[in-house]
Amino acid sequence: MTDLLNLEIEKMAGLNFSCDCGKNHKVDIENIIVEKEALKNKSRIFDSLNKKNLFFVADNNTYKACGEELLNILKDEKYNVTEYIFQGKEPLIPNEKSIGRLLIEIPKNTSLIIAVGSGTINDICRYLSYKTNVPYIIFATAPSMDGYASTVSPLIVENFKKTFEATYPKAIIADTQILRKAPLEMIHAGFGDILGKYTSLTDWELSKYINKEYYCEKTVKLVEKARDLCVKNAQKISQRSEEVIKQLTEALIISGIAIGFVGYSRPASGAEHHIAHFWEIDAISKNKPHPLHGNAVGVGTVVVSMIYRLMKDKIPKKISPPDPEYLISLHEKVGSIYDPKELGISKELFKESIIHAREIRNRYTILQLAYEHNQLEKIAQILTEKFYA
Ligand SMILES: [Zn+2]
Ligand SMILES: [Zn+2]
Incomplete structure:
Protein backbone atom coordinates (compact mmCIF):
# COMPACT_ATOMS: atom_id res chain seq x y z
CA MET A 1 0.00 0.00 0.00
CA THR A 2 1.34 3.42 -0.96
CA ASP A 3 1.89 5.92 1.81
CA LEU A 4 -1.65 7.12 2.39
CA LEU A 5 -0.60 10.24 4.29
CA ASN A 6 1.51 11.52 1.42
CA LEU A 7 -0.91 10.65 -1.33
CA GLU A 8 -2.18 13.53 -3.48
CA ILE A 9 -5.93 13.92 -3.31
CA GLU A 10 -6.39 12.96 -6.98
CA LYS A 11 -4.70 9.63 -6.33
CA MET A 12 -7.22 8.85 -3.60
CA ALA A 13 -9.88 8.29 -6.24
CA GLY A 14 -10.44 4.57 -6.67
CA LEU A 15 -8.34 3.59 -3.60
CA ASN A 16 -8.94 0.10 -2.30
CA PHE A 17 -6.75 -1.52 0.35
CA SER A 18 -6.92 -3.65 3.43
CA CYS A 19 -5.83 -1.77 6.53
CA ASP A 20 -4.14 -2.72 9.83
CA CYS A 21 -7.42 -1.91 11.56
CA GLY A 22 -8.95 -5.02 10.00
CA LYS A 23 -11.21 -3.26 7.53
CA ASN A 24 -10.96 -2.87 3.80
CA HIS A 25 -10.97 0.82 2.93
CA LYS A 26 -12.09 2.05 -0.44
CA VAL A 27 -13.11 5.14 -2.34
CA ASP A 28 -15.67 4.57 -5.08
CA ILE A 29 -15.10 7.99 -6.65
CA GLU A 30 -13.47 7.72 -10.06
CA ASN A 31 -12.03 11.18 -10.32
CA ILE A 32 -11.12 13.95 -7.86
CA ILE A 33 -9.83 17.21 -9.28
CA VAL A 34 -8.93 20.17 -7.07
CA GLU A 35 -7.00 22.73 -9.05
CA LYS A 36 -6.76 26.24 -10.37
CA GLU A 37 -8.88 26.80 -13.47
CA ALA A 38 -10.12 23.22 -13.50
CA LEU A 39 -13.04 24.41 -15.59
CA LYS A 40 -10.72 25.53 -18.37
CA ASN A 41 -8.95 22.17 -18.47
CA LYS A 42 -11.51 20.69 -20.81
CA SER A 43 -9.86 17.44 -21.73
CA ARG A 44 -9.63 16.44 -18.06
CA ILE A 45 -13.24 17.30 -17.39
CA PHE A 46 -14.47 15.48 -20.46
CA ASP A 47 -12.60 12.38 -19.41
CA SER A 48 -15.13 12.12 -16.61
CA LEU A 49 -18.05 13.01 -18.87
CA ASN A 50 -17.91 10.42 -21.61
CA LYS A 51 -21.66 10.25 -21.69
CA LYS A 52 -24.07 11.92 -23.99
CA ASN A 53 -27.29 12.97 -22.30
CA LEU A 54 -26.62 15.32 -19.43
CA PHE A 55 -29.03 16.71 -16.86
CA PHE A 56 -27.57 19.92 -15.50
CA VAL A 57 -28.66 21.25 -12.08
CA ALA A 58 -27.76 24.58 -10.46
CA ASP A 59 -29.45 27.40 -8.57
CA ASN A 60 -29.28 31.04 -9.55
CA ASN A 61 -26.25 31.67 -7.32
CA THR A 62 -24.21 28.69 -8.46
CA TYR A 63 -25.29 29.37 -12.03
CA LYS A 64 -23.64 32.77 -11.72
CA ALA A 65 -20.58 31.38 -9.89
CA CYS A 66 -19.62 28.93 -12.64
CA GLY A 67 -22.72 27.15 -13.93
CA GLU A 68 -23.27 29.42 -16.90
CA GLU A 69 -19.67 29.09 -18.03
CA LEU A 70 -19.78 25.30 -17.68
CA LEU A 71 -23.11 25.03 -19.47
CA ASN A 72 -21.74 27.01 -22.40
CA ILE A 73 -18.69 24.77 -22.59
CA LEU A 74 -20.90 21.67 -22.63
CA LYS A 75 -23.14 23.07 -25.33
CA ASP A 76 -20.13 24.10 -27.44
CA GLU A 77 -18.87 20.55 -27.16
CA LYS A 78 -22.21 19.33 -28.54
CA TYR A 79 -23.40 17.52 -25.46
CA ASN A 80 -27.10 17.00 -25.27
CA VAL A 81 -27.86 19.01 -22.12
CA THR A 82 -31.13 19.60 -20.33
CA GLU A 83 -30.74 22.18 -17.62
CA TYR A 84 -32.75 23.02 -14.55
CA ILE A 85 -31.83 26.13 -12.59
CA PHE A 86 -33.59 26.63 -9.25
CA GLN A 87 -34.85 30.20 -9.00
CA GLY A 88 -35.94 32.24 -6.02
CA LYS A 89 -34.41 34.47 -3.38
CA GLU A 90 -34.85 32.09 -0.46
CA PRO A 91 -32.06 29.55 0.10
CA LEU A 92 -32.78 26.20 -1.53
CA ILE A 93 -33.94 23.56 0.98
CA PRO A 94 -33.15 19.85 0.51
CA ASN A 95 -36.77 18.76 0.92
CA GLU A 96 -39.61 16.94 -0.90
CA LYS A 97 -40.28 19.97 -3.05
CA SER A 98 -36.79 20.39 -4.52
CA ILE A 99 -36.27 16.66 -5.05
CA GLY A 100 -39.73 16.34 -6.59
CA ARG A 101 -38.91 19.22 -8.92
CA LEU A 102 -35.82 17.43 -10.19
CA LEU A 103 -37.75 14.17 -10.68
CA ILE A 104 -40.20 16.05 -12.87
CA GLU A 105 -37.47 17.76 -14.89
CA ILE A 106 -34.96 14.94 -15.41
CA PRO A 107 -35.31 13.51 -18.95
CA LYS A 108 -35.89 9.78 -19.13
CA ASN A 109 -32.75 9.03 -21.15
CA THR A 110 -30.33 10.93 -18.89
CA SER A 111 -26.95 9.22 -18.64
CA LEU A 112 -25.22 11.64 -16.24
CA ILE A 113 -26.32 14.30 -13.75
CA ILE A 114 -24.14 17.40 -13.51
CA ALA A 115 -24.60 19.13 -10.15
CA VAL A 116 -23.20 22.63 -9.72
CA GLY A 117 -23.18 23.86 -6.13
CA SER A 118 -22.28 22.98 -2.56
CA GLY A 119 -24.25 21.49 0.36
CA THR A 120 -27.89 21.53 -0.77
CA ILE A 121 -27.41 20.97 -4.51
CA ASN A 122 -24.98 18.16 -3.73
CA ASP A 123 -27.38 16.51 -1.27
CA ILE A 124 -30.40 16.57 -3.57
CA CYS A 125 -28.51 15.51 -6.70
CA ARG A 126 -26.79 12.71 -4.78
CA TYR A 127 -30.18 11.44 -3.69
CA LEU A 128 -31.64 11.81 -7.19
CA SER A 129 -28.65 9.87 -8.55
CA TYR A 130 -29.14 7.12 -6.00
CA LYS A 131 -32.85 6.74 -6.67
CA THR A 132 -32.64 6.93 -10.48
CA ASN A 133 -29.40 4.93 -10.83
CA VAL A 134 -27.93 7.69 -12.98
CA PRO A 135 -24.39 8.66 -11.88
CA TYR A 136 -23.66 12.26 -10.90
CA ILE A 137 -20.69 14.60 -10.91
CA ILE A 138 -20.39 17.53 -8.54
CA PHE A 139 -18.80 20.83 -9.59
CA ALA A 140 -18.08 22.43 -6.23
CA THR A 141 -18.81 26.13 -5.81
CA ALA A 142 -17.89 26.68 -2.13
CA PRO A 143 -15.57 25.03 0.42
CA SER A 144 -18.41 25.10 2.95
CA MET A 145 -18.96 21.54 4.23
CA ASP A 146 -17.47 18.05 4.15
CA GLY A 147 -20.28 16.33 2.26
CA TYR A 148 -18.75 16.30 -1.23
CA ALA A 149 -17.22 12.84 -0.85
CA SER A 150 -19.93 11.47 1.42
CA THR A 151 -22.45 8.74 0.63
CA VAL A 152 -25.44 9.97 2.59
CA SER A 153 -27.86 12.86 2.07
CA PRO A 154 -29.32 14.74 5.02
CA LEU A 155 -32.79 15.79 3.83
CA ILE A 156 -35.68 17.60 5.42
CA VAL A 157 -38.85 15.55 5.08
CA GLU A 158 -42.09 16.72 6.67
CA ASN A 159 -40.10 19.40 8.46
CA PHE A 160 -37.82 16.87 10.07
CA LYS A 161 -34.14 16.44 9.28
CA LYS A 162 -33.15 12.89 8.55
CA THR A 163 -30.12 11.30 6.92
CA PHE A 164 -30.83 9.06 3.93
CA GLU A 165 -28.63 6.51 2.29
CA ALA A 166 -27.39 7.73 -1.09
CA THR A 167 -24.35 7.29 -3.32
CA TYR A 168 -20.85 8.57 -4.08
CA PRO A 169 -20.40 11.11 -6.85
CA LYS A 170 -18.67 9.69 -9.90
CA ALA A 171 -16.35 12.68 -9.80
CA ILE A 172 -15.69 15.79 -7.71
CA ILE A 173 -14.38 18.78 -9.62
CA ALA A 174 -13.29 21.81 -7.63
CA ASP A 175 -11.87 24.87 -9.34
CA THR A 176 -9.98 26.84 -6.68
CA GLN A 177 -10.44 30.07 -8.64
CA ILE A 178 -14.19 29.67 -8.23
CA LEU A 179 -14.10 28.40 -4.64
CA ARG A 180 -12.07 31.34 -3.41
CA LYS A 181 -14.81 33.71 -4.59
CA ALA A 182 -17.47 31.98 -2.48
CA PRO A 183 -19.16 34.14 0.21
CA TYR A 214 -13.47 0.02 16.59
CA TYR A 215 -10.80 2.61 15.79
CA CYS A 216 -8.59 3.16 12.76
CA GLU A 217 -5.27 4.89 13.44
CA LYS A 218 -4.61 5.45 9.74
CA THR A 219 -7.94 7.18 9.17
CA VAL A 220 -7.35 9.41 12.20
CA LYS A 221 -3.87 10.38 10.96
CA LEU A 222 -5.23 11.16 7.51
CA VAL A 223 -7.91 13.51 8.85
CA GLU A 224 -5.49 15.11 11.35
CA LYS A 225 -2.94 15.86 8.67
CA ALA A 226 -5.48 17.53 6.38
CA ARG A 227 -6.94 19.49 9.32
CA ASP A 228 -3.54 20.65 10.58
CA LEU A 229 -2.55 21.97 7.18
CA CYS A 230 -5.63 24.25 7.11
CA VAL A 231 -5.08 25.32 10.68
CA LYS A 232 -1.44 26.20 10.06
CA ASN A 233 -2.48 28.67 7.39
CA ALA A 234 -5.65 29.84 9.12
CA GLN A 235 -4.78 33.55 8.92
CA LYS A 236 -4.75 33.34 5.12
CA ILE A 237 -8.31 32.01 4.93
CA SER A 238 -10.09 35.35 5.04
CA GLN A 239 -7.64 36.68 2.46
CA ARG A 240 -9.00 33.91 0.23
CA SER A 241 -5.48 32.74 -0.55
CA GLU A 242 -5.64 30.20 -3.35
CA GLU A 243 -3.25 27.88 -1.52
CA VAL A 244 -5.26 27.69 1.69
CA ILE A 245 -8.60 27.44 -0.12
CA LYS A 246 -7.14 24.39 -1.88
CA GLN A 247 -6.02 22.93 1.46
CA LEU A 248 -9.43 23.60 2.99
CA THR A 249 -11.25 22.00 0.05
CA GLU A 250 -8.99 18.97 0.16
CA ALA A 251 -9.44 18.60 3.92
CA LEU A 252 -13.23 18.69 3.45
CA ILE A 253 -13.06 16.02 0.75
CA ILE A 254 -10.70 13.90 2.87
CA SER A 255 -13.10 14.10 5.79
CA GLY A 256 -15.79 12.61 3.53
CA ILE A 257 -13.37 9.94 2.33
CA ALA A 258 -12.60 9.05 5.96
CA ILE A 259 -16.31 8.48 6.59
CA GLY A 260 -16.39 6.17 3.56
CA PHE A 261 -13.31 4.33 4.86
CA VAL A 262 -14.89 3.28 8.13
CA GLY A 263 -18.50 3.09 6.92
CA TYR A 264 -20.01 5.56 9.39
CA SER A 265 -19.47 9.22 10.20
ZN1 LIG B 1 -8.09 1.32 8.85
ZN1 LIG C 1 -20.12 18.54 9.38
Whole structure:
Protein backbone atom coordinates (compact mmCIF):
# COMPACT_ATOMS: atom_id res chain seq x y z
CA MET A 1 0.00 0.00 0.00
CA THR A 2 1.34 3.42 -0.96
CA ASP A 3 1.89 5.92 1.81
CA LEU A 4 -1.65 7.12 2.39
CA LEU A 5 -0.60 10.24 4.29
CA ASN A 6 1.51 11.52 1.42
CA LEU A 7 -0.91 10.65 -1.33
CA GLU A 8 -2.18 13.53 -3.48
CA ILE A 9 -5.93 13.92 -3.31
CA GLU A 10 -6.39 12.96 -6.98
CA LYS A 11 -4.70 9.63 -6.33
CA MET A 12 -7.22 8.85 -3.60
CA ALA A 13 -9.88 8.29 -6.24
CA GLY A 14 -10.44 4.57 -6.67
CA LEU A 15 -8.34 3.59 -3.60
CA ASN A 16 -8.94 0.10 -2.30
CA PHE A 17 -6.75 -1.52 0.35
CA SER A 18 -6.92 -3.65 3.43
CA CYS A 19 -5.83 -1.77 6.53
CA ASP A 20 -4.14 -2.72 9.83
CA CYS A 21 -7.42 -1.91 11.56
CA GLY A 22 -8.95 -5.02 10.00
CA LYS A 23 -11.21 -3.26 7.53
CA ASN A 24 -10.96 -2.87 3.80
CA HIS A 25 -10.97 0.82 2.93
CA LYS A 26 -12.09 2.05 -0.44
CA VAL A 27 -13.11 5.14 -2.34
CA ASP A 28 -15.67 4.57 -5.08
CA ILE A 29 -15.10 7.99 -6.65
CA GLU A 30 -13.47 7.72 -10.06
CA ASN A 31 -12.03 11.18 -10.32
CA ILE A 32 -11.12 13.95 -7.86
CA ILE A 33 -9.83 17.21 -9.28
CA VAL A 34 -8.93 20.17 -7.07
CA GLU A 35 -7.00 22.73 -9.05
CA LYS A 36 -6.76 26.24 -10.37
CA GLU A 37 -8.88 26.80 -13.47
CA ALA A 38 -10.12 23.22 -13.50
CA LEU A 39 -13.04 24.41 -15.59
CA LYS A 40 -10.72 25.53 -18.37
CA ASN A 41 -8.95 22.17 -18.47
CA LYS A 42 -11.51 20.69 -20.81
CA SER A 43 -9.86 17.44 -21.73
CA ARG A 44 -9.63 16.44 -18.06
CA ILE A 45 -13.24 17.30 -17.39
CA PHE A 46 -14.47 15.48 -20.46
CA ASP A 47 -12.60 12.38 -19.41
CA SER A 48 -15.13 12.12 -16.61
CA LEU A 49 -18.05 13.01 -18.87
CA ASN A 50 -17.91 10.42 -21.61
CA LYS A 51 -21.66 10.25 -21.69
CA LYS A 52 -24.07 11.92 -23.99
CA ASN A 53 -27.29 12.97 -22.30
CA LEU A 54 -26.62 15.32 -19.43
CA PHE A 55 -29.03 16.71 -16.86
CA PHE A 56 -27.57 19.92 -15.50
CA VAL A 57 -28.66 21.25 -12.08
CA ALA A 58 -27.76 24.58 -10.46
CA ASP A 59 -29.45 27.40 -8.57
CA ASN A 60 -29.28 31.04 -9.55
CA ASN A 61 -26.25 31.67 -7.32
CA THR A 62 -24.21 28.69 -8.46
CA TYR A 63 -25.29 29.37 -12.03
CA LYS A 64 -23.64 32.77 -11.72
CA ALA A 65 -20.58 31.38 -9.89
CA CYS A 66 -19.62 28.93 -12.64
CA GLY A 67 -22.72 27.15 -13.93
CA GLU A 68 -23.27 29.42 -16.90
CA GLU A 69 -19.67 29.09 -18.03
CA LEU A 70 -19.78 25.30 -17.68
CA LEU A 71 -23.11 25.03 -19.47
CA ASN A 72 -21.74 27.01 -22.40
CA ILE A 73 -18.69 24.77 -22.59
CA LEU A 74 -20.90 21.67 -22.63
CA LYS A 75 -23.14 23.07 -25.33
CA ASP A 76 -20.13 24.10 -27.44
CA GLU A 77 -18.87 20.55 -27.16
CA LYS A 78 -22.21 19.33 -28.54
CA TYR A 79 -23.40 17.52 -25.46
CA ASN A 80 -27.10 17.00 -25.27
CA VAL A 81 -27.86 19.01 -22.12
CA THR A 82 -31.13 19.60 -20.33
CA GLU A 83 -30.74 22.18 -17.62
CA TYR A 84 -32.75 23.02 -14.55
CA ILE A 85 -31.83 26.13 -12.59
CA PHE A 86 -33.59 26.63 -9.25
CA GLN A 87 -34.85 30.20 -9.00
CA GLY A 88 -35.94 32.24 -6.02
CA LYS A 89 -34.41 34.47 -3.38
CA GLU A 90 -34.85 32.09 -0.46
CA PRO A 91 -32.06 29.55 0.10
CA LEU A 92 -32.78 26.20 -1.53
CA ILE A 93 -33.94 23.56 0.98
CA PRO A 94 -33.15 19.85 0.51
CA ASN A 95 -36.77 18.76 0.92
CA GLU A 96 -39.61 16.94 -0.90
CA LYS A 97 -40.28 19.97 -3.05
CA SER A 98 -36.79 20.39 -4.52
CA ILE A 99 -36.27 16.66 -5.05
CA GLY A 100 -39.73 16.34 -6.59
CA ARG A 101 -38.91 19.22 -8.92
CA LEU A 102 -35.82 17.43 -10.19
CA LEU A 103 -37.75 14.17 -10.68
CA ILE A 104 -40.20 16.05 -12.87
CA GLU A 105 -37.47 17.76 -14.89
CA ILE A 106 -34.96 14.94 -15.41
CA PRO A 107 -35.31 13.51 -18.95
CA LYS A 108 -35.89 9.78 -19.13
CA ASN A 109 -32.75 9.03 -21.15
CA THR A 110 -30.33 10.93 -18.89
CA SER A 111 -26.95 9.22 -18.64
CA LEU A 112 -25.22 11.64 -16.24
CA ILE A 113 -26.32 14.30 -13.75
CA ILE A 114 -24.14 17.40 -13.51
CA ALA A 115 -24.60 19.13 -10.15
CA VAL A 116 -23.20 22.63 -9.72
CA GLY A 117 -23.18 23.86 -6.13
CA SER A 118 -22.28 22.98 -2.56
CA GLY A 119 -24.25 21.49 0.36
CA THR A 120 -27.89 21.53 -0.77
CA ILE A 121 -27.41 20.97 -4.51
CA ASN A 122 -24.98 18.16 -3.73
CA ASP A 123 -27.38 16.51 -1.27
CA ILE A 124 -30.40 16.57 -3.57
CA CYS A 125 -28.51 15.51 -6.70
CA ARG A 126 -26.79 12.71 -4.78
CA TYR A 127 -30.18 11.44 -3.69
CA LEU A 128 -31.64 11.81 -7.19
CA SER A 129 -28.65 9.87 -8.55
CA TYR A 130 -29.14 7.12 -6.00
CA LYS A 131 -32.85 6.74 -6.67
CA THR A 132 -32.64 6.93 -10.48
CA ASN A 133 -29.40 4.93 -10.83
CA VAL A 134 -27.93 7.69 -12.98
CA PRO A 135 -24.39 8.66 -11.88
CA TYR A 136 -23.66 12.26 -10.90
CA ILE A 137 -20.69 14.60 -10.91
CA ILE A 138 -20.39 17.53 -8.54
CA PHE A 139 -18.80 20.83 -9.59
CA ALA A 140 -18.08 22.43 -6.23
CA THR A 141 -18.81 26.13 -5.81
CA ALA A 142 -17.89 26.68 -2.13
CA PRO A 143 -15.57 25.03 0.42
CA SER A 144 -18.41 25.10 2.95
CA MET A 145 -18.96 21.54 4.23
CA ASP A 146 -17.47 18.05 4.15
CA GLY A 147 -20.28 16.33 2.26
CA TYR A 148 -18.75 16.30 -1.23
CA ALA A 149 -17.22 12.84 -0.85
CA SER A 150 -19.93 11.47 1.42
CA THR A 151 -22.45 8.74 0.63
CA VAL A 152 -25.44 9.97 2.59
CA SER A 153 -27.86 12.86 2.07
CA PRO A 154 -29.32 14.74 5.02
CA LEU A 155 -32.79 15.79 3.83
CA ILE A 156 -35.68 17.60 5.42
CA VAL A 157 -38.85 15.55 5.08
CA GLU A 158 -42.09 16.72 6.67
CA ASN A 159 -40.10 19.40 8.46
CA PHE A 160 -37.82 16.87 10.07
CA LYS A 161 -34.14 16.44 9.28
CA LYS A 162 -33.15 12.89 8.55
CA THR A 163 -30.12 11.30 6.92
CA PHE A 164 -30.83 9.06 3.93
CA GLU A 165 -28.63 6.51 2.29
CA ALA A 166 -27.39 7.73 -1.09
CA THR A 167 -24.35 7.29 -3.32
CA TYR A 168 -20.85 8.57 -4.08
CA PRO A 169 -20.40 11.11 -6.85
CA LYS A 170 -18.67 9.69 -9.90
CA ALA A 171 -16.35 12.68 -9.80
CA ILE A 172 -15.69 15.79 -7.71
CA ILE A 173 -14.38 18.78 -9.62
CA ALA A 174 -13.29 21.81 -7.63
CA ASP A 175 -11.87 24.87 -9.34
CA THR A 176 -9.98 26.84 -6.68
CA GLN A 177 -10.44 30.07 -8.64
CA ILE A 178 -14.19 29.67 -8.23
CA LEU A 179 -14.10 28.40 -4.64
CA ARG A 180 -12.07 31.34 -3.41
CA LYS A 181 -14.81 33.71 -4.59
CA ALA A 182 -17.47 31.98 -2.48
CA PRO A 183 -19.16 34.14 0.21
CA LEU A 184 -16.84 34.49 3.23
CA GLU A 185 -19.51 33.05 5.52
CA MET A 186 -19.41 29.81 3.49
CA ILE A 187 -15.61 29.64 3.62
CA HIS A 188 -15.82 30.18 7.40
CA ALA A 189 -18.38 27.37 7.55
CA GLY A 190 -15.96 25.00 5.83
CA PHE A 191 -13.27 25.96 8.32
CA GLY A 192 -15.73 25.37 11.19
CA ASP A 193 -16.52 21.88 9.88
CA ILE A 194 -12.75 21.17 9.80
CA LEU A 195 -12.25 22.51 13.34
CA GLY A 196 -14.93 20.02 14.39
CA LYS A 197 -12.44 17.23 13.68
CA TYR A 198 -10.54 18.20 16.87
CA THR A 199 -13.42 17.08 19.04
CA SER A 200 -14.88 14.37 16.77
CA LEU A 201 -11.55 12.54 16.76
CA THR A 202 -11.17 13.03 20.52
CA ASP A 203 -14.65 11.56 21.05
CA TRP A 204 -13.71 8.57 18.92
CA GLU A 205 -10.56 8.02 20.97
CA LEU A 206 -12.57 8.38 24.18
CA SER A 207 -14.92 5.65 23.04
CA LYS A 208 -12.00 3.47 21.99
CA TYR A 209 -10.69 3.54 25.58
CA ILE A 210 -14.02 3.34 27.34
CA ASN A 211 -16.03 1.02 25.07
CA LYS A 212 -13.29 -0.64 23.03
CA GLU A 213 -15.02 0.79 19.97
CA TYR A 214 -13.47 0.02 16.59
CA TYR A 215 -10.80 2.61 15.79
CA CYS A 216 -8.59 3.16 12.76
CA GLU A 217 -5.27 4.89 13.44
CA LYS A 218 -4.61 5.45 9.74
CA THR A 219 -7.94 7.18 9.17
CA VAL A 220 -7.35 9.41 12.20
CA LYS A 221 -3.87 10.38 10.96
CA LEU A 222 -5.23 11.16 7.51
CA VAL A 223 -7.91 13.51 8.85
CA GLU A 224 -5.49 15.11 11.35
CA LYS A 225 -2.94 15.86 8.67
CA ALA A 226 -5.48 17.53 6.38
CA ARG A 227 -6.94 19.49 9.32
CA ASP A 228 -3.54 20.65 10.58
CA LEU A 229 -2.55 21.97 7.18
CA CYS A 230 -5.63 24.25 7.11
CA VAL A 231 -5.08 25.32 10.68
CA LYS A 232 -1.44 26.20 10.06
CA ASN A 233 -2.48 28.67 7.39
CA ALA A 234 -5.65 29.84 9.12
CA GLN A 235 -4.78 33.55 8.92
CA LYS A 236 -4.75 33.34 5.12
CA ILE A 237 -8.31 32.01 4.93
CA SER A 238 -10.09 35.35 5.04
CA GLN A 239 -7.64 36.68 2.46
CA ARG A 240 -9.00 33.91 0.23
CA SER A 241 -5.48 32.74 -0.55
CA GLU A 242 -5.64 30.20 -3.35
CA GLU A 243 -3.25 27.88 -1.52
CA VAL A 244 -5.26 27.69 1.69
CA ILE A 245 -8.60 27.44 -0.12
CA LYS A 246 -7.14 24.39 -1.88
CA GLN A 247 -6.02 22.93 1.46
CA LEU A 248 -9.43 23.60 2.99
CA THR A 249 -11.25 22.00 0.05
CA GLU A 250 -8.99 18.97 0.16
CA ALA A 251 -9.44 18.60 3.92
CA LEU A 252 -13.23 18.69 3.45
CA ILE A 253 -13.06 16.02 0.75
CA ILE A 254 -10.70 13.90 2.87
CA SER A 255 -13.10 14.10 5.79
CA GLY A 256 -15.79 12.61 3.53
CA ILE A 257 -13.37 9.94 2.33
CA ALA A 258 -12.60 9.05 5.96
CA ILE A 259 -16.31 8.48 6.59
CA GLY A 260 -16.39 6.17 3.56
CA PHE A 261 -13.31 4.33 4.86
CA VAL A 262 -14.89 3.28 8.13
CA GLY A 263 -18.50 3.09 6.92
CA TYR A 264 -20.01 5.56 9.39
CA SER A 265 -19.47 9.22 10.20
CA ARG A 266 -17.42 8.61 13.39
CA PRO A 267 -14.18 10.27 12.16
CA ALA A 268 -15.99 13.46 11.15
CA SER A 269 -18.79 13.88 13.64
CA GLY A 270 -18.92 13.88 17.43
CA ALA A 271 -20.56 15.91 20.20
CA GLU A 272 -19.88 19.21 18.35
CA HIS A 273 -22.11 17.93 15.51
CA HIS A 274 -24.79 16.68 17.88
CA ILE A 275 -25.02 20.10 19.52
CA ALA A 276 -25.05 21.83 16.10
CA HIS A 277 -27.83 19.46 14.94
CA PHE A 278 -29.82 20.20 18.08
CA TRP A 279 -29.78 23.93 17.21
CA GLU A 280 -30.64 23.21 13.59
CA ILE A 281 -33.56 20.91 14.40
CA ASP A 282 -34.95 23.54 16.74
CA ALA A 283 -34.80 26.19 13.99
CA ILE A 284 -36.42 23.89 11.41
CA SER A 285 -39.25 22.94 13.75
CA LYS A 286 -39.96 26.64 14.37
CA ASN A 287 -39.59 27.50 10.69
CA LYS A 288 -36.77 29.90 11.52
CA PRO A 289 -33.60 30.41 9.45
CA HIS A 290 -30.61 28.59 10.88
CA PRO A 291 -26.88 29.20 10.61
CA LEU A 292 -24.80 27.32 8.05
CA HIS A 293 -23.94 23.84 9.28
CA GLY A 294 -20.19 24.47 9.47
CA ASN A 295 -20.56 27.75 11.38
CA ALA A 296 -22.65 25.96 14.01
CA VAL A 297 -20.11 23.12 14.17
CA GLY A 298 -17.29 25.64 14.64
CA VAL A 299 -19.08 27.07 17.71
CA GLY A 300 -19.98 23.58 18.93
CA THR A 301 -16.31 22.60 18.82
CA VAL A 302 -15.36 25.38 21.26
CA VAL A 303 -18.24 24.41 23.56
CA VAL A 304 -17.27 20.73 23.52
CA SER A 305 -13.62 21.54 24.25
CA MET A 306 -14.87 23.38 27.37
CA ILE A 307 -16.87 20.31 28.38
CA TYR A 308 -13.73 18.20 28.03
CA ARG A 309 -11.93 20.61 30.34
CA LEU A 310 -14.70 20.45 32.93
CA MET A 311 -14.54 16.64 32.76
CA LYS A 312 -10.76 16.42 32.78
CA ASP A 313 -10.55 14.30 35.95
CA LYS A 314 -12.84 11.70 34.45
CA ILE A 315 -11.27 11.12 31.05
CA PRO A 316 -8.50 8.57 30.38
CA LYS A 317 -5.03 10.09 30.89
CA LYS A 318 -3.89 9.23 27.37
CA ILE A 319 -6.38 11.58 25.79
CA SER A 320 -5.42 15.17 25.13
CA PRO A 321 -8.48 17.18 24.10
CA PRO A 322 -8.00 20.55 22.31
CA ASP A 323 -7.69 23.64 24.52
CA PRO A 324 -10.64 26.05 24.22
CA GLU A 325 -8.21 29.00 24.16
CA TYR A 326 -6.41 27.49 21.19
CA LEU A 327 -9.63 26.91 19.25
CA ILE A 328 -10.80 30.45 20.00
CA SER A 329 -7.46 31.84 18.80
CA LEU A 330 -7.97 29.98 15.51
CA HIS A 331 -11.47 31.43 15.12
CA GLU A 332 -10.02 34.87 15.80
CA LYS A 333 -7.35 34.40 13.14
CA VAL A 334 -10.00 33.49 10.60
CA GLY A 335 -12.60 36.01 11.80
CA SER A 336 -15.27 33.34 12.30
CA ILE A 337 -17.87 33.19 15.07
CA TYR A 338 -17.22 31.10 18.19
CA ASP A 339 -19.83 32.39 20.62
CA PRO A 340 -23.29 30.72 20.51
CA LYS A 341 -24.92 34.12 21.21
CA GLU A 342 -23.47 35.54 18.00
CA LEU A 343 -24.82 32.52 16.15
CA GLY A 344 -28.31 33.53 17.30
CA ILE A 345 -28.77 30.70 19.81
CA SER A 346 -30.95 31.72 22.76
CA LYS A 347 -29.83 31.13 26.33
CA GLU A 348 -32.58 28.56 26.93
CA LEU A 349 -31.83 26.64 23.74
CA PHE A 350 -28.13 26.62 24.54
CA LYS A 351 -28.65 25.16 27.98
CA GLU A 352 -31.08 22.58 26.68
CA SER A 353 -28.70 21.57 23.89
CA ILE A 354 -25.91 20.70 26.35
CA ILE A 355 -28.27 18.53 28.36
CA HIS A 356 -30.13 16.84 25.47
CA ALA A 357 -27.86 16.80 22.39
CA ARG A 358 -26.53 13.35 23.34
CA GLU A 359 -30.02 11.94 22.72
CA ILE A 360 -29.84 12.85 19.04
CA ARG A 361 -27.64 9.92 18.13
CA ASN A 362 -26.61 6.69 19.68
CA ARG A 363 -22.93 7.56 19.65
CA TYR A 364 -20.56 7.73 22.61
CA THR A 365 -19.11 11.22 23.16
CA ILE A 366 -17.98 13.41 26.06
CA LEU A 367 -21.67 14.30 26.54
CA GLN A 368 -22.44 10.68 27.31
CA LEU A 369 -19.52 10.45 29.74
CA ALA A 370 -20.69 13.62 31.51
CA TYR A 371 -24.21 12.20 31.65
CA GLU A 372 -22.97 8.95 33.20
CA HIS A 373 -21.17 10.95 35.90
CA ASN A 374 -24.27 12.99 36.51
CA GLN A 375 -22.45 16.17 35.51
CA LEU A 376 -24.45 17.38 32.50
CA GLU A 377 -26.82 19.72 34.33
CA LYS A 378 -23.97 21.29 36.22
CA ILE A 379 -21.87 21.72 33.07
CA ALA A 380 -24.84 23.21 31.21
CA GLN A 381 -25.26 25.71 34.05
CA ILE A 382 -21.57 26.69 34.09
CA LEU A 383 -21.32 27.13 30.32
CA THR A 384 -24.63 29.01 30.04
CA GLU A 385 -23.38 31.48 32.66
CA LYS A 386 -20.09 31.76 30.84
CA PHE A 387 -21.57 32.60 27.43
CA TYR A 388 -24.74 34.44 28.52
CA ALA A 389 -23.50 36.40 31.53
ZN1 LIG B 1 -8.09 1.32 8.85
ZN1 LIG C 1 -20.12 18.54 9.38
